[in-house]
Amino acid sequence: MNARSVWNSPFAWLVRRELWEHRLIVGGPGVLFGVIVLSAIIGLLNGHPISMSGDVSGLDLGPIEAPARKLQILMIAIICLVGALFLMLASGVQIFYAADTLHAERSQRTILFWKSLPVSDLSTVLAKVVVAALVIPLVALAAGLATTLVLSLLFTVEAYSLSNLLAAVWSPAVWWHATVALLYLTLTATVWFLPMTTWFLLVSAWLPLARGRLGRSPMLVAVVVPALVVVFEAVAFHSFTAGAYLTKRFGFAQYLSTAFADARVTFNSAGDIDGRTIGSIASDVMSPLTFLGSPSTIIGVLVSALFIAGAVYSRRRSEDRA
Amino acid sequence: MTTNVIEARGLSKRYGQTVALDGVSFHAAPGRIVGLIGPNGAGKTTALNAILGLIPAEGELTVMGLDPYRERGRLMEVTSFIADVAVLPRWLKVQQAIDFVAHVHPRFRPERCAELINRFGLPRKARVASLSKGMVTQLHLALVMAIDAKLLVLDEPTLGLDIVSRKQFYDHLLNDYMDDERTILVTTHQVEEIENILTDVIFLERGKVVLDLAMDAVADRFAQLVVGPEHVEAARRLKPLSERNSLGRTVFMFEGADPKALAALGDVRQPSLADLFVAKMTTRAV
Numbered sequence: 001m002n003a004r005s006v007w008n009s010p011f012a013w014l015v016r017r018e019l020w021e022h023r024l025i026v027g028g029p030g031v032l033f034g035v036i037v038l039s040a041i042i043g044l045l046n047g048h049p050i051s052m053s054g055d056v057s058g059l060d061l062g063p064i065e066a067p068a069r070k071l072q073i074l075m076i077a078i079i080c081l082v083g084a085l086f087l088m089l090a091s092g093v094q095i096f097y098a099a100d101t102l103h104a105e106r107s108q109r110t111i112l113f114w115k116s117l118p119v120s121d122l123s124t125v126l127a128k129v130v131v132a133a134l135v136i137p138l139v140a141l142a143a144g145l146a147t148t149l150v151l152s153l154l155f156t157v158e159a160y161s162l163s164n165l166l167a168a169v170w171s172p173a174v175w176w177h178a179t180v181a182l183l184y185l186t187l188t189a190t191v192w193f194l195p196m197t198t199w200f201l202l203v204s205a206w207l208p209l210a211r212g213r214l215g216r217s218p219m220l221v222a223v224v225v226p227a228l229v230v231v232f233e234a235v236a237f238h239s240f241t242a243g244a245y246l247t248k249r250f251g252f253a254q255y256l257s258t259a260f261a262d263a264r265v266t267f268n269s270a271g272d273i274d275g276r277t278i279g280s281i282a283s284d285v286m287s288p289l290t291f292l293g294s295p296s297t298i299i300g301v302l303v304s305a306l307f308i309a310g311a312v313y314s315r316r317r318s319e320d321r322a
Numbered sequence: 323m324t325t326n327v328i329e330a331r332g333l334s335k336r337y338g339q340t341v342a343l344d345g346v347s348f349h350a351a352p353g354r355i356v357g358l359i360g361p362n363g364a365g366k367t368t369a370l371n372a373i374l375g376l377i378p379a380e381g382e383l384t385v386m387g388l389d390p391y392r393e394r395g396r397l398m399e400v401t402s403f404i405a406d407v408a409v410l411p412r413w414l415k416v417q418q419a420i421d422f423v424a425h426v427h428p429r430f431r432p433e434r435c436a437e438l439i440n441r442f443g444l445p446r447k448a449r450v451a452s453l454s455k456g457m458v459t460q461l462h463l464a465l466v467m468a469i470d471a472k473l474l475v476l477d478e479p480t481l482g483l484d485i486v487s488r489k490q491f492y493d494h495l496l497n498d499y500m501d502d503e504r505t506i507l508v509t510t511h512q513v514e515e516i517e518n519i520l521t522d523v524i525f526l527e528r529g530k531v532v533l534d535l536a537m538d539a540v541a542d543r544f545a546q547l548v549v550g551p552e553h554v555e556a557a558r559r560l561k562p563l564s565e566r567n568s569l570g571r572t573v574f575m576f577e578g579a580d581p582k583a584l585a586a587l588g589d590v591r592q593p594s595l596a597d598l599f600v601a602k603m604t605t606r607a608v
Contacts, residue, residue, distance in 0.1 A: 008425060009425075010425055010426040012425075013421075013425040013426055014426070016422075020414070020415075020418055021413050021414075108412075109405075110409055110410070110411040111409075112405035112406070112409040113405070113409040113410055115374075115376065116374075116398065116403045116404070116405065117398060117423065117426050118395050118396070118398035118426065119395075119398075120394075120395050317377075319371050319376040319377050320371075320376070320377040320378065
């Protein structure tokens with residue numbers, strides 16, 4: 001199958017349909033992009049330059065004469081931070097989308113139109129999983145990179161004479177490694193938090209319609225159910241195993257320690273990193289093998305598969321629950 | 323030999339204690355327009371849902387030679403359905419609807435759909451939300467009529483439409499869609515409206531088939547007799563299905579009665595489907 005036929009496959013059109021319906025997926029990051037760029041331009045016009053000096057992630061840049069490599073690392077950090085900001089927005093969009101999509105098509109009865117077409121419940125649900133888990137964060141990531149790119153252009157206009165700095169800002173290696181790092185972050189976070197995304201999809205598909213306020217809010221139910229489990233355990237057994245497990249598994253710390261090795265970037269007295277390329281630093285930080293081999297990752301993927309199967313089953317029986 | 327498009331034998335469906343379909347048998351042959359008629363809760367939608375593979379049901383059911391529930395994907399390639407016009411997503415643009423169906427339905431002809439959209443004068447950039455109900459129906463019809471399907475299932479397709487749109491809906495179906503190989507199965511409350519286009523009629527009540535007849539046979543089998551007060555008793559002795567008073571005269575419905583015997587008592591008319599429906603339903607309710 002070539003790229004063109006993939007692009008025009010029924011599955012690709014299922015994904016497109018989601019983007020038509022849920023305009024927040026593109027609109028959310030688009031608005032954030034607009035706000036940041038607009039505020040930077042207005043700031044620039046008001047005489048507040050975009051600053052590249054300062055303290056970012058413990059890297060004290062100091063004066064602009066700082067060594068080239070240090071500047072490059074700082075630039076990578078900036079690209080990644082802006083990207084991470086957009087990914088945080090994406091995680092909110094993800095949850096809203098996943099909780100809503102399979103519930104809304106039932107409450108609005110549009111499911112009967114979709115089901116009049118030769119598209120299986122499995123394809124439909126998988127398209128929604130792909131949108132929730134991949135498309136939403138990747139769109140946000142693209143918007144994040146575009147934001148840094150535009151900010152860099154503005155900075156270039158402002159600081160055209162500072163060749164040392166601009167060399168770092170426009171270093172292809174910097175952009176390449178920052179993009180790879182962000183992609184790695186996006187993909188690993190997608191896999192790590194997949195049980196959460198698919199849980200919201202499952203509740204969205206399963207929740208019976210019109211049972212009071214809870215019946216109208218899959219989001220609320222998806223949060224309340226695990227909370228009730230924790231409360232039940234606390235009251236009945238005076239223990240906090242489920243709660244402790246959930247907060248640990250879905251807290252950010254365990255994800256970071258699984259997906260990223262604890263490799264600190266240390267500078268020598270000259271403010272440089274001896275004999276190391278940016279690429280080698282980046283590959284030291286990412287730990288894909290540890291991540292993929294982690295029991296937490298594997299169990300998470302298996303649980304997600306169960307949740308997806310449950311969502312497919314629920315959608316299949318949507319008309320059979322009268 | 324023609325094989326039936328729909329073949330149901332002993333079709334049953336329960337929801338908890340409620341029996342929605344109680345051993346129903348019927349069929350639909352190619353080239354026929356079959357009306358499935360019954361009061362609310364008679365099991366019409368349940369029957370349609372089973373035919374469309376939306377729900378599993380007990381008994382034997384084949385649609386286009388397929389098991390609807392198990393082979394739903396294949397069934398939907400050769401079957402179209404309009405559940406209700408309100409099911410088109412409000413955010414969908416006319417052009418998006420065409421593009422989407424064109425890419426997920428192997429038997430959809432976009433050029434045919436475009437031709438219909440132009441004929442109906444639908445704005446391609448408009449969202450469903452901004453169209454009138456009549457226009458939404460036309461859009462749905464254009465999508466369905468461009469699909470080369472052999473079976474079209476319509477569940478209350480004209481609900482909530484004004485009379486002009488309703489008439490247009492059925493006119494388009496008859497003139498631009500129906501042919502000898504296609505079959506339409508339709509449910510509606512508005513019996514009068516589809517009376518002239520049906521070839522067969524099935525009455526459902528409380529999950530059972532109470533009448534299954536070709537429209538040609540209605541006149542042979544049923545007769546309506548209007549008599550003055552002096553002949554009421556004589557008419558009752560002929561065992562009518564039902565009787566009701568109308569403007570000082572009494573209207574009887576007969577099934578399988580001798581036309582000559584009836585003519586001797588008063589005016590004999592061919593009953594409308596609505597009359598027949600009311601007669602059948604009130605008979606059973608007694």
